[in-house]
Amino acid sequence: MCAPAQFSSRAQSDSATHTAMHVLRAIVAASSSFLAEPNLHLSFEREGLVRAVETHDTARLYEWLLGVLSFQGISDTAALSFMSEHGLPGWEQIAAFLETAACPKLVTHWNFSNCGFVRSHGSCNTPGHYGRCPVPALPLRNGSLNRMAFSLFLFLRDVCEGDLVGWIDRRLASVSHRGSDEYAHRLGQALIQPMRGIHGASDKVLNMALSDFLIAVDPARELWRLAGSHMVAIDSLVHNLLHRTGTLAERGAEHAYGPTCYRPGKCADIVRQLAHEFDARQLDPAFPEVFPRLVQHALWHFCAQDGFNICNGMQIDDALPCENGDCPVLEACGRFSLRAMA
Secondary structure, eight states: OOOOTTSOSOOOOSSHHHHHHHHHHHHHTTOTTTTOHHHHHHHHHHTTHHHHHHHTOHHHHHHHHHHHHTOOSSOHHHHHHHHHHHOOOOHHHHHHHHHHOOOGGGSSHHHHTTOOOBGGGTBOSOGGGGGGOSGGGSOOSSHHHHHHHHHHHHIIIIISTTOHHHHHHHHHHTOOOTTSTTHHHHHHHHHHHHHTTSTTOOHHHHHHHHHHHHHHSOTTOHHHHHHHHTOOOOOHHHHHHHHHTTHHHHTTOOOOSSGGGGSTTSHHHHHHHHHHTSOGGGTOTTSOSSOHHHHHHHHHHHHSTTTTOSSOTTTSOOSSOOOOTTOTTTTTSOOOOHHHHO
16 A cells, blocks of 8 residues: 555654654644535534534434444444334334333433343343333344433433433533633533443444534534544544554553543543644644544544555454555554554
8 A cells, every 4th residue: 555645755763752653643644634614514414413403403313313323333334234224213203112111111211221131132120021111122233222222312301301402502511610721621521421321322432423513513612612622532443553553552551442442541541642742723724723533533544444544453464563564654653563462
């Protein structure tokens, strides 16, 4: 694979710490076209989401969010194919199910957290109600998504009081210390932390689902844009890149991919630190100066099959350090192997 034109052909390496950050900065500089706001906004407008935000249409936002959260566990293509064939439940359908449900787990969001439905076992935590339970009836890809469909509905109905837009506005407005360095990150956490109570909604999928939406659905909502631009979703490609470049080792942050990526000093924090060292306005004057979501996406784009596909840990025989002579940052990269860490 040829080096993308945006990269220089040689990367400096003055010290170990400088090397890793230099490599990452070079990778980020290759992704100047991400988040063309008019295109994102128009996409949300075509989907009816701009109107849904304007009118506080939680039913429409539920259907959109359920679809976005369903892109997990398999490839996006496979997930989209399944949803196209089988569809997704709507707000009114779930509401009708709950009106006749007898199970005490389906009374409120907080009761449902201990539902325990497992499709493969045909079981749940209230087996006496299983035969009449609506949760198994949904034609979704797996039982966990069935639980998520009800859990998301109950969260929006009970925690958000039926108004997701109003809830987002209130949560963001409640974040204090606006001038602090952590303010923008804490905006996102004000949404992510309570939404972890939705079954199947991890930090990764929530950040992926909400970031672009908050950035572009309503440009006039300043706090939405700020929160979305600081949301970071760490997938296996980004985690593996941080390992392979030697970034994790330099910071004593080596760890297995998973929830640990969001702990202090690990992957998400490293991406946020890099964002503070990289002025995104160099790529587009319309971007904010500090733009962690852009940095995260650029790292992903460098690896992804749909991007540059240069450092895709899913496709590389990685028993030994990388020997890809076409990589534009090879000379500065730490070239750690993944299997050596396993």
